[in-house]
Amino acid sequence: MILRLLWESFRFAMQALKSNLTRTILSLLGVTVGIFAIIAVFTLVDSLERNIKDSLTFLGSNVIRVDRFPFSSGPQEYPWWRYFRRPPGTYSEFTFLEDRLSSAAGVTIFANTRTTVKAGSNAYEMANLDGVVYNHTKVYDIPIQEGRFFTEMEIKASRNVAIIGVKIANALFPAQPPVGKEFKIKGLKFTVIGVLEEEGEGLFDTPSKDEALMVPYGAFNKLFYVGKNGIEPTIAAKGRDDDQGLVALENEMTGLLRAKRGLKPTEENNFALNKSEFIQDAVGSIFTVISLAGWVIGGFSILIGGFGIANIMFVSVKERTGIIGIQKSLGAKNYFILTQFLFEATFLSLIGGFAGLLIVFGATFISLGNLEIILSFKNILLGIGLSSAIGIASGIIPASMAAKMDPVEAIRTT
Structure with a gap:
């Protein structure tokens, strides 16, 4: 019917x-x-x-960064002059957090700059160079297309090894397998041990894995001065999946950093904890x-x-x-x-x-x-x-x- x-x-x-x-x-x-x-x-x-x-995937997911400047300070005037006087993060603070943070799935520190790399007569300008530690993969996704990631020994010994993006690989070693080849950064020789997966062009001029170059943190420190009045490193921690809003991680990081920096109870924080989800939200x-x-x-x-x-x-x-x-x-x-x-x-x-x-x-x-x-x-x-x-x-x-x-x-x- x-x-x-x-x-x-x-x-x-x-x-x-x-x-x-x-x-x-x-x-x-x-x-x-x-x-x-x-x-x-x-x-x-x-x-x-x-x-x-x-x-914006380079910011990571469920990640809190330790910065001098907050992503936002609310509707009030942005007091950048006060944030500018804050001390940058240090490697000792990274190890302090790494040893004590219980609500983090991983903690890392990295430093970043742009540089030119050369291999014979070939060169790639404005490569996005990162100095990373062994636990970097616990915080950020590092997809490897060829080769491998750094070993813990290579990181600790500050070996001159590198992982490069597809654009850099094609520019330095056209029509050749890049793994095992050598290139130079500021005159120092580095050996390619891995190539990152191709990411493609982004909508905006944001850091792309295709033009990324990663070396051990110690090797980066040999090339560029890292620390106060030099390149500022960034400390980042990844929260656990059951930590909604990263509340537990944020509270624990705040307490540990205040203790490490010797801040009194009446003093305000001299650091900013920025969540990657803030910009996405x-x-x-x-x-x-x-x-x-x-x-x-x-x-x-x-x-x-x-x-x-x-x-x-x-x-x-x-x-x-x-x-x-x-x-x-x-x-x-x-x-x-x-x-x-x-x-x-x-x-x-x-x-x-x-x-x-x-x-x-x-x-x-x-x-x-x-x-x-x-x-x-x-x-x-x-x-x-x-x-x-x-x-x-x-x-x-x-x-x-x-x-x-x-x-x-x-x-x-x-």
Whole structure:
């Protein structure tokens, strides 16, 4: 019975579509434009947010950094002059935290600078050089494509070994396997023991693994002065999965650093503990506002489309009043008439919705540089759901009018 009802409703909908094709297409443009506007904005926002967050992966996940400057100091004025006078982190503070932190999955220290590397007549300028310790992989993800990571002995002995990115490998050793080859940093020879996985171009000018160069922390210290008035190292700790919001880790790090730096109870912290999630959450908040604007922009278009479908249905009810009277006189129930027209309104709205989704899908093939546009399954379901809702909302009143018609009065109108 249900299948028969749906089939009859589908037939009536197709007949209405064919008999007034031009009017139907013009009326459906509103739904098509509305669904396109909303889904296009959401798709672009989701893709942009995903690309931005992917470009911030160098900050790590569930990571707290020890810095002089906080990522944010709230709505008040940013007192940078006070933060500037704070002491930088030190290697002794790293070992102090490494030995005592119980709520951390790993602790690391690293120093960073840009430099030029050479191999014979080949060179790569502005390589992103990091000096790291053995536990660096416990805090940050270091995917190795070829070779291996540093051994603990190589780190402790400050050996001149290195892990390089794909861009550096291709520039220094074109068409050659880079592992085992030698190159120079500031005149010192280093041997390649690993190549990082290719990451590709980021959306913004953020540090990329493709142009990264990693050496043991001690070897970095031989090349560049690390410490006060030199390159400042960064201490970072990764929280455990069961530490929601990294509250336990943050509290423990605060207490240990205050003890290490000899701060009195009345003195404020002379360091900042920055969570990597802060920037990602800030990005998410910005895109939430943009998504709201997308709802407003597309909402007006969908509203116009809903009025267009409602107009079609009112005209359709009037044109088929006689048929409705005949159906009811032959025993058709009110729900049968209601379902016919409601199905027709929803069917027409879905056609407009699918047309809008198809346009968005076609737009994903347009090249926007490093920004990859992907129409997600979530947004497809949203478009279909919105189309169905608009169809039901637009058709419910005309369908109810048709279902409540008196069969005798309806037949007299023929």
